[in-house]
Amino acid sequence: MSFFPAGFDPRADVVGALDLVQIDTPDGVFGFLCGVDGTFTATDGVTYVGSSLVSCSEIESAIQGTAPAGEIGLTFFQDPDAPDLVQEVRELGIDYVRGRVITLLFQPLRSFEEFHAPALPPIPWARRTMTRLTFSASGSLERRITVGFETPFAGRNTAPNLFYTTEDHARLTGAPNPSLQFMPRDNYQEQKLFG
Incomplete structure (x- = not known):
């Protein structure tokens, strides 16, 4: 065409x-x-x-x-x-x-x-x-x-400000992901992995 x-x-x-x-x-x-x-x-x-x-x-x-x-x-x-x-x-x-x-x-x-x-x-x-x-x-x-x-695509190249949580996953995809409740929320390690 x-x-x-x-x-x-x-x-x-x-x-x-x-x-x-x-x-x-x-x-x-x-x-x-x-x-x-x-x-x-x-x-x-x-x-x-x-x-x-x-x-x-x-x-x-x-x-x-x-x-x-x-x-x-x-x-x-x-x-x-x-x-x-x-x-x-x-x-x-x-x-x-x-x-x-x-x-x-x-x-x-x-x-x-x-x-x-x-x-x-x-x-x-x-x-x-x-x-x-x-x-x-x-x-x-x-x-x-x-x-x-x-253009109608404004905002699609910016971060959605979502986190790896069950609620934000549901907002993004429309279906919750219960396994995300076990996702660590910080990177603090109580015991050092090496030395």
């Missing part, structure tokens, strides 16, 4: 490509274009809203036991006469995104016409888990809302 859709040759000349992001929320899936103004409607009918104010960090692959993190953010100037966007997002709470999926997609464009009528579907190349929602302010009006994410 090929990673690329039928009709797309990755070695052929292309006019361009778009970086697309889908964020899964309780209110549905929202699509964004990173660093590009305008809107783009994919072949599956999903509309991606873009802005040069939306930025996405460099994404690394999860290899060699790492769970690289990334973030997508919106930097904007708050209109004093408009509702406070940061406050509205803050009221949604961290559970609005935490533990939900963010999908990163690649949209190949073989001709200029495909900017307005794409012939190929977007190619999902990474799915990550959203973990945090942060806010920052610079000056009186500049604001930034950031959604952080990491």
